[in-house]
Amino acid sequence: MASKTNANIGFEEQLWNAACILWGHIPAAEYRKVIIGLIFLRYISAAFEKRYQELVDEGDGFEDDIDAYTMENVFFVPEEARWSIIASAAHTPEIGKVLDDAMRAIEDSNKVLKNVLPKNYASPDLDKKILGDVVDIFTNNIDMSNTEANEDLLGRTYEYCIAQFAQKEGVGGGEFYTPSSVVKTLVSILRPFENCRVYDCCCGSGGMFVQSAKFIEAHSGNRDSISVYGQEANADTWKMAKINMAIRGIDADFGPYQADTFTNDLHPTLKADFILANPPFNYHPWNQEKLLDDVRWKYGTPPPGNANYAWIQHMIHHLAPNGKIGLVLANGALSTQTNGEGEIRKNIINDDLIEGIIAMPTQLFYSVTIPVTLWFITKNKQQKGKTLFIDARDMGHMVDRKHRDFTEEDIQKLADTFEAFQKGTLEDVKGFCKVATTEDISKQDYILTPGRYVGIKEQENDGEPFEEKMDRLTSELSEMFAKSHELEDEIRRKLGAIGYEV
Numbered sequence: 001m002a003s004k005t006n007a008n009i010g011f012e013e014q015l016w017n018a019a020c021i022l023w024g025h026i027p028a029a030e031y032r033k034v035i036i037g038l039i040f041l042r043y044i045s046a047a048f049e050k051r052y053q054e055l056v057d058e059g060d061g062f063e064d065d066i067d068a069y070t071m072e073n074v075f076f077v078p079e080e081a082r083w084s085i086i087a088s089a090a091h092t093p094e095i096g097k098v099l100d101d102a103m104r105a106i107e108d109s110n111k112v113l114k115n116v117l118p119k120n121y122a123s124p125d126l127d128k129k130i131l132g133d134v135v136d137i138f139t140n141n142i143d144m145s146n147t148e149a150n151e152d153l154l155g156r157t158y159e160y161c162i163a164q165f166a167q168k169e170g171v172g173g174g175e176f177y178t179p180s181s182v183v184k185t186l187v188s189i190l191r192p193f194e195n196c197r198v199y200d201c202c203c204g205s206g207g208m209f210v211q212s213a214k215f216i217e218a219h220s221g222n223r224d225s226i227s228v229y230g231q232e233a234n235a236d237t238w239k240m241a242k243i244n245m246a247i248r249g250i251d252a253d254f255g256p257y258q259a260d261t262f263t264n265d266l267h268p269t270l271k272a273d274f275i276l277a278n279p280p281f282n283y284h285p286w287n288q289e290k291l292l293d294d295v296r297w298k299y300g301t302p303p304p305g306n307a308n309y310a311w312i313q314h315m316i317h318h319l320a321p322n323g324k325i326g327l328v329l330a331n332g333a334l335s336t337q338t339n340g341e342g343e344i345r346k347n348i349i350n351d352d353l354i355e356g357i358i359a360m361p362t363q364l365f366y367s368v369t370i371p372v373t374l375w376f377i378t379k380n381k382q383q384k385g386k387t388l389f390i391d392a393r394d395m396g397h398m399v400d401r402k403h404r405d406f407t408e409e410d411i412q413k414l415a416d417t418f419e420a421f422q423k424g425t426l427e428d429v430k431g432f433c434k435v436a437t438t439e440d441i442s443k444q445d446y447i448l449t450p451g452r453y454v455g456i457k458e459q460e461n462d463g464e465p466f467e468e469k470m471d472r473l474t475s476e477l478s479e480m481f482a483k484s485h486e487l488e489d490e491i492r493r494k495l496g497a498i499g500y501e502v
Contacts, residue, residue, distance in 0.1 A: 021134055021137065022034065022130060022131075025126070025127050025130045026125060026126050026127075030123075030126075033118040033120060036118070037118040038134065038135070038138055040117070040247075041086065042138050042144055043144055044075040044077050044247060045081075045082050045083035045084075045086075046144035047247075048069065048075060048076065048077040049082075049083075051069055051072060055068055070249060073248060075247055076109070078105040078106065078108075081102035083139070085102070086098055087135060087136075087139045090135040090136050091129075091132045092132075095121070095128055095131055095132050096121040096122035096123065096131060097121075097122045099121035099131075100121050103117040104119065110246055112242065113242060113243065116243060117239075117243070178204065178208070178365075181405050181410075182360070182364055182374070183207050183211045184411050185358075185374065186208070186211075186276050186326035186328075187208075187215045187326075188411050189376060189414065189415050190274055190276065191219075192212045192215060192273070192274045193216065193273075194221040194225040195225050195226070196273040196274055197226070197229065197270070197273050197320070198212050198227070198273070198275075199229045199230065199267070199270060199274070199275045199276075200229075200276055201230075201231055201261045201311070201315060201318070202231065202232065202233070202278070203232050203241055203277075204232060204240075204241065206241040206250075206252070207244075208276040208277070209228045209245065210248055210250070212228075212274070212276065213226060213250055224249075227253075228245070228250055229252070229254075229270055230254045230255075231259060231265075232254065232258055233258055233260045233261065237258075238257070238258035241254055242254060253267075254266075260287070261314065262286055262291060262307070262310060262314070263290060263291070265314075270318050271318060271320040271323070272318055272320060272323055273322070273324070274324055274326075275315045275324070275326070277325075277327045279307070279327065279328075280307070281308075281329070281370070282306050282307075282308060282330055282332065283308075284307060285305075286304070286307040286310060288303070289304065295317070296314050296317040297310075297313055298313060298316070298317070299313055299351070300344035302340075303338075305339065306336075306341070308329055308332070308336075308341070309341050309345070311327070312333075312348070312377070313344070315327065316348070316353065319377075319379055321379055322379055323378070324355075324378045325375070325376065326374065326376050327375050328372050328374060328375075329373055329375055331359070331370070331371050331373050331449070333345075333373070333375075334449045335448070337445075342445075342446065345446055346446040349387075349438060349441055349442075350438065352385060353378065353379065354376075354387050355377065355378040355388065356374075356376040356389070356418060356421070357374070357376070357387065357388070357389050357390070357448050358373065358374040358450070359390070359391050359392060359449070359450040360372050360373060360393065361392065361393045361394065361395060361404055362393075363402060363404040364403075364404050369402075371393065373448075376418075382423075382424075383422060383435075385437055385438050386421075386435055386436065386437055386438075387436050388421040388426070389434045389435075389453040390418075390432065390450060390454070391431065391432055391454045392410075392414060394457075395414075396410055417433055428454075430454065430455050430456070431454055431456055431457025433454060434450075434455070436453050440453070
């Protein structure tokens with residue numbers, strides 16, 4: 001048996017490293033389907049086995065009762081699909097068929113997954129010895145026993161794999177999974193309640209819905225009481241979302257198939273209480289020429305070269321009379337004045353829909369390092385004619401060299417700040433938060449960049465008199481300049497010694 005995977009690296013990286021044994025043995029287009037299918041089976045089996053043992057220990061004979069699993073939001077796994085069966089067949093020629101049969105058995109017992117799960121393991125293009133080795137790694141090296149701790153496991157892993165594909169293939173993946181901390185921030189500020197309709201018009205793997213359900217459950221509500229609606233254009237990602245919801249026991253309407261939100265709106269009459277979304281940044285082309293007279297463009301027709309304001313207006317169109325939107329956008333949407341976007345933003349602001357803007361730090365996403373902004377758009381705002389600006393660019397901590405994350409305390413600070421604003425008790429904090437009126441925003445040419453409003457954080461007084469500090473800093477700067485000149489002279493001498501004139 002192989003040793004357990006290094007706990008000091010991220011779960012996604014563990015899975016990627018384990019699965020890389022497949023690389024080069026199957027077409028890249030099939031790689032993610034194979035891996036996601038194995039993760040899915042391993043994940044649901046781990047949760048099932050844990051619940052199964054609990055029921056055996058209770059001794060009431062309910063270990064084969066499907067309801068005993070579903071009531072705990074645990075996926076009931078048919079016997080032929082359990083990981084113990086798969087692991088025992090790892091080094092047989094039939095391992096591909098065993099996996100495909102497992103997928104079919106799950107689809108047969110859960111109609112919402114019909115034609116969703118991958119069934120390509122018996123393909124002659126997939127080396128069965130290599131597949132068996134990967135099954136061994138999932139059996140011996142990947143610990144999924146603590147399934148509750150692996151929040152939105154499939155979505156996180158899927159995004160991580162997309163980023164790795166992009167690096168290996170030298171192309172952009174085109175899909176960006178929303179980090180859990182960003183989703184939690186959106187949900188903690190919006191605070192979805194029971195018996196509400198939650199919508200994501202570009203839902204990816206469904207992470208927004210997972211966190212919304214968890215929020216309601218954590219606040220003594222019934223997580224099953226929300227109505228979930230989503231749409232996704234990418235076929236593989238749409239299937240991922242269906243899988244993710246099935247694992248969580250969340251009943252979701254993602255339409256009968258994947259479809260483009262702009263040209264084929266699968267929920268045309270929906271008016272949602274909460275809309276959470278992370279639309280593709282600066283998406284283009286988006287078929288604007290086919291939608292010039294669309295009813296959704298209440299505030300102006302978005303330009304063909306950027307869909308940011310098409311996404312915003314699509315969401316506003318689907319908002320209930322007291323509904324709220326929380327979305328993630330690239331920073332350019334805050335200030336652009338080109339192609340009519342500035343006028344659209346002005347019209348939305350003058351309609352008193354922008355409740356809050358939060359500037360986020362860089363490196364929150366696995367795949368992109370650009371800074372993003374959280375927009376909160378609300379009908380019937382509590383604070384009429386006012387908008388909250390928060391600069392959170394210095395918040396969070398580096399998890400590793402490339403990736404930043406928020407703590408629960410960071411998220412709670414942002415949620416508390418927003419709540420205080422809504423109650424009218426918030427005091428401005430220079431460099432962090434500022435309540436601005438619509439008139440204030442108009443004086444800034446309707447630009448929504450938080451830094452324009454919150455200003456620069458006041459520096460703490462370190463007790464050193466100004467004159468002394470200036471003398472010290474000037475002296476240190478002079479020393480640095482002198483050292484710089486010495487280094488320049490040394491470089492010239494060494495270059496001269498090898499016959500290179502400077």
